[in-house]
Amino acid sequence: MSAENSSANVPGAATPAPSDFVRDIVARDVAEGRYQRIITRFPPEPNGYLHIGHAKSICLNFGIARENQGICHLRFDDTNPAKEDIEYVESITQDVNWLIAGWADQCLGYKMKGTGPATVTTGGKPDFTIASVPATTPGSEAFFASDYFEALYAYAVQLIQRGKAYVCDLTPEETDAYRGAPDKPGRNSPFRERSITENLDLFARMRAGEFPNGARSLRAKIDMASPNVWLRDPLLYRIRHTAHHHAGDKWCIYPLYDFAHCLSDYLEGITHSVCTLEFTEHRPLYDWILESLDLPRSLPHQYEFAKLNISYMVFSKRRLLQLVDEGYVQGWDDPRLPTLSGARRRGIPASAIRRLAALVGVTKYESVTDIALFEHAIREELNSLAARRLAVLRPIKVILTNLSAGEVIPCEATNNPQDETPSTRPVALTREVFIESDDFAEVPPPKYFRLKPGGEVRLKYACIIKCDEVVKDASGRITELRCTADLSTRSGAPNADRKVKGTIHWVSASNCIDAEVRLYDRLFKVAEPAATDDFRQHVNPQSLEVVNAKLESSLAAATSRDYFQFERLGYFVADAKDSSPSRLVFNRTLTLKDTWAKPAGGKA
RNA sequence: UGCCCGAUAGUGUAAUGGUAGCACAACGGAUUCUGACUCCGUUUGUCUAGGUUCGAGUCCUAGUCGGGCAGCCA
Structure with a gap:
């Protein structure tokens, strides 16, 4: 089960393990024997839902772990109690597990519930460390930066003792003013030169709750003239009299990202700390903090890559929140959203998202990936995964006049022609059937090879029919088509090979079920909604259309875990929230590619 | 106008001083009981200017364009 050159992440394709500049760095470090084991981490803040952009990072970090027999920790970067919530830790945990299931779940590192870093001695020096356990271990949970607060506090004290940190009484506004500007030092x-003793005393009293929010802070003593503003005595701790969703009400001082993150990485033995580009200018601070402490184990290193952007989508937390709050969509798991919960509900397999991640690669260039690439990845997965079924979205009735009312002609339908040995299921042809209204044209456009007056078409898996008569009501609307079935062309029958240009899907009117079908389309009309003045003005009003469809009866047993292709239409899945045996609801994941629709200019 | 990062077909990416390749998209064709899948083919590219070198997408210099950085957010 070597993960080395495994292509198991991309079912059906013998693609090699991906290669990119981050993996090259890891490979170099492995070759030089720099680490015993590669440990990466995915460190979300529990203040929102995960989306496909996060998936790129998850795939990178877990991919590196699985390709190197390593571990990837799920760690909540929960140092800001005001913005975070337990609701998010639950959804994030679920989404991560869903995304890596069957691919890298063996690499997922958790720690034992309720535990924090242990005090140990490394090379004769005092040290803190926290070990991972497989996520399958009973009583384990994800890592939380908030479990490290005690150790982090000890590190802060050590920094003060080394003269590398001080308690500052400047207000937030004053701190801002003192920081200068990017082009001004x-x-x-004025509090920079306090004695170590006074700093120690003040910091202890900050922890003890003696001061109100914002009254004082702990700052690193680096260089107020540095061209890198993050080195201008950055804040390490702030006072926040707020309870914490994971740590409880134990603390009223909370570490900031820059202080907590690098040390969390160290405590967990992270070797490669991979993050997005906006943290590049923080890297010198990341290194400074670790190097300013007396840390006996090898230090983690930070590497940055460009986050994912996809055309016709928005990813920012703010915009996603607006779409939800202002009712453009119906919740965080709305199938039109790029959230992982939305994608899951839409019927996008985790493997398709992983395939996309492999396809887009990892670089430092901030690109916009064509949504067509994502759709390609989805179709590629679903083509091999989805069972074919017959369903008619916009039915017109067809009477096969040469069949008697109770007559049932059994047919065999293929479940998936992509299977090595495709299985079949029975479907019944009866006197009355439904076909797709698009599959009949009274006045056909050029090169139309579906049904037309006097024309022939094959009902898939059944036989060829000929349209004899178009029946209309008083208003001129077509109510039914009267056709004759050529039973000699049934599959297996003598004339089965007779060629007609078109083959269409159908369902038996007397042996079908009704369902609500939600036809989703892209949420935005413009390629880069985030780049416009107001992205909300470009929401696609046709991003959701609901139809009442007729389905072959076998679909009654569908669950939200079964992927289907409704033949000639697209990929569909039962809605996880709203579908039930008594009221079926299907979501369209994606249409099939349609090279006819374009030249025909849409509806004929 | 301080610092950092980046730039290769329409899009995304590979080439680590030695024939610019792949995927998606587009277009054309074959096949087809899904106008899907599959197969074959075609179009389109190294930001600019200098320099180093037998040889530069790659190294150097300058410029252009794009992005990031001045939260007690992450």
Whole structure:
């Protein structure tokens, strides 16, 4: 089960393990024997839902782990109690597990519930460390930065003792003013030269709750004139009299990202800390903190890559929140959203998202991936995964006049022609059937090879029919088509090979079920909605159309875990929330490619 | 106008001083009991200017364009 050159992440395709500049760095470090084991991490803040952009990072971090027999920790970067919530830790945990299931779940590292870093001695020096256990271990849970607060506090004290941190009494506004500007150096805080003793005392009293929010902070003592503003005595701790969703009400001072993140990585033994580009200018601070402490184990290193953008989508937390709050969509798991929960509900397999991640690669260039590439990845997966079924979205009735009322002609339908040995299921042809209204044209456009007056078409898996008569009501609307079935062309019958240009799908009117079908389309009309003045003005009003469809009866047993292709239409899945045996609801994941629709200019 | 990062077909990416390749998209064709899938073919590219070198997408210099950075957010 070597993960080395495994292509198991991409079913049906013998693609090699991906290669990119981050993996090259890891490979180099492995070759040089720099680490005993590769450990990466995915560190979301529990303040929102995961989306396909996060999936790129998950696939990278877990991919590196599985390709190197390593581990990837799921760690909640929960250092800001004001913005975070347990609701998000639950959804994030679920989404990560869903995305990596069957691919990298063996690499998922958790820790034992309720535990924090242990005090150990490494090379004769005092040290803190926290070990991972397989996520399958009973009583385990994800890592939480908030479990490290005690150790982080000890590290802060050590920094003060080394003269590398001080308590500052400047207000937030003053701190801002003292920081200067990118092209202007900052000024030293008047509190910068406090004695170590005084700093120690003040920091202890900050922890003890003696001061109100914002009254004081702990700052690193680096260089107020540095061209890198993150080195201008950045804040390490702030006072927040707020309870924490994971740590409880134990603390009223909370570490900031820059202080917590690098040390969390160290505590967990992370070797490669991979994050997005906007943290590049923080890297010198990441290194400074680790190097300013007396840390006996090898230090983690940060590497940055460009986050994922996909055309016709928005990813920012703010915009996603607006779409939900202002009712453009119906919740965080709305199938039109790029959230992982939305994608799952839409019927997009996790393997398709992983395939996309492999396809887009990893670079430092901030690109916009064509949504067509994502759709390609989805179709590629679903083509091999989805069972074929017959369903008619916009029915017109067809009477096969040469069949008697109770007559049932059994037919065999293929479940998936992509299977090595495709299985079949029975479907029944009866006197009355439904066909797709698009599959009949009274006045056919050029090169139309579906049904037309006097024309022939094959009902898939059944036989060829000929349209004899178009029946209309008083208003001129077509109510039914009267056709004759050529039973000698049934599959297996003597004339089965007779060629007609078109083959269409159908369902038996007397042996079908009704269902609500939600036809989803892209949420935006423009390629880069986030780049416009107001992205909300470009929401596609046709992103959802609901129809009442007729389905072959076998679909009654569908669950939200079964992927289907409704033949000639697209990929569909039962809605996880709203579908029930008594009221079936299907979501369209994606249409099939349609090279006819374009030249025909849409509806004929 | 301080610092950092980046730029290769329409899009995304490969080439690590030695024939610019792949995927998606587009277009044309074959096949087809899904106008799907599959197969074959075609179009389109190294930001600019200098320099180093037998040889530069790659190294150097300058410029252009794009992105990021001045939260007690992450």
